[in-house]
Amino acid sequence: MTVRAVRPPGPDDLDRAWRAVTSALDPTPLVPSGLAPGALLKLESFQPTGAFKVRGALAAVAALAEGEPAVTASAGNHGLGMGYAAARSGADVTVVVSTRASQVKVDGIGAFPVRLVQHGTTYDEAEAHAMTLPGHYVSPYNDPAVIAGQGTIGRELERQVDGPLTVIAPVGGGGLLAGLCLWARERGNVRVVGVESAVSRGVSASVAAGRVVTVEVGETFADGLPGNLEPGCVTPQVIGRTAELTSVTDDQIRTALRWLFHEHGLVAEGAGAAGVAAVLAGRADITGRPIVIVSGRNSTAETFTNAIRE
Structure with a gap:
């Protein structure tokens, strides 16, 4: 695969x-939780597309040159965000997903005015195909506008809560975590903790190596988390030593989904509950007031009910 020249984002x-984000979206709720002393849940699952990815998509589409088409790959939620942004702006957008992508997400993407392509059986295969198509490629994680868009969660938190914070977020390709790190460096009293799937630790391995490395990726029902990074990806560079990285198992994520449902009446997808899973399992070190990002809710009824079944 050709290594693209992608610059890291800046202030x-x-x-x-x-x-771009505040002109299109209302702030998402920040609600008290018994998860940990003083804990708050940042409900990105309440976004109009059901996940935080709409932030990065809006920022990326706003950054396109006039009339420039966009093409992207997605495990689902980024594609939904790009569809939402396309509907608002009229941009020409193609979204590539794998043939094994969550059907509820695929159906949602297809409801937007985008060109939907299914290719390959994994996200990595869909991504490789998307990069061969004409148009400006908008990575769901390796793009300065996308990363900055996810970082607007931090800017929003500044207006919702005071004091030293520990912000805990899920990690797939690292776009959300990199965005939070970008913001945290200008804030100064924020610790950021990223939570990977135990079967897909490409970001932490790349941060440790100081370069993008390929890791073995196992099976997980948390479809927003697994996958390797695009060669030359900037997210490990942006994350650097700003964030701490940990991981959770599928069983720990299922426990978190049950907890969110029983304690808060919330539906989350597997990736969306990774931060909660890390706190419940004692996998996240908390020194400031904990802000746990519930990043998405897009799960089929069958997947969700199977996950929370005792």
Whole structure:
């Protein structure tokens, strides 16, 4: 695969993303929780597309040159975000997903005015195919505008809560975590903890190696978390030593899904509950007030009910 030249985002990208996101979205709720002393849940699952990815998509589409088509690959939620952004802006967007992508997400993407392509049986195969198609490639994680868009969660938190914070977020390709790190470096009193699937630790391995490395990826029902990084990906560089990285198992994620449902009446997808799983399992070190991002809710009824079944 050709290594693309992608620049890491900076403060100006975060400023531009903030303008794009706040012009389109209302702030998501921040609710008290008994998860840990003083804990708050940041409910990105309440976004109009059901996940935080709409932030990065709005920022990326706003950054396109006038009339420039966009193409992207997605495990589902980024594609939904790109569809939402396309519907608002009229942008020409193609979304590539694998043939094994969550059907509820595929159906949702197809409801937006985008060109939907299914290719390959894994996200990695869908991503490789998307990069061969014409148009400006918008990675769901390796893109300065996308990363900055996810970082607007931090800007929003500044307006919702004071004091030293420990922000805990799920990690797949690292776009959300990199965005939070970008914001945290300008805030100064924030610790960031990223939570990977135990069977897919590409970001932590790449951060440790100081370069993108390929790891073995196992099976997980948390479909937003697994996959290797695009060669040359900037997210490990942006994350650097700003964030701490940990991991959780599928069983720990299922426990978190049950906890969110019984304690808060919330439906989350597997990846969306990874942060909660890390706190419940004692896998996240908390020194400031804990803010746990519930990042998405897009799960089929069958997948969700099977996951929370005792």
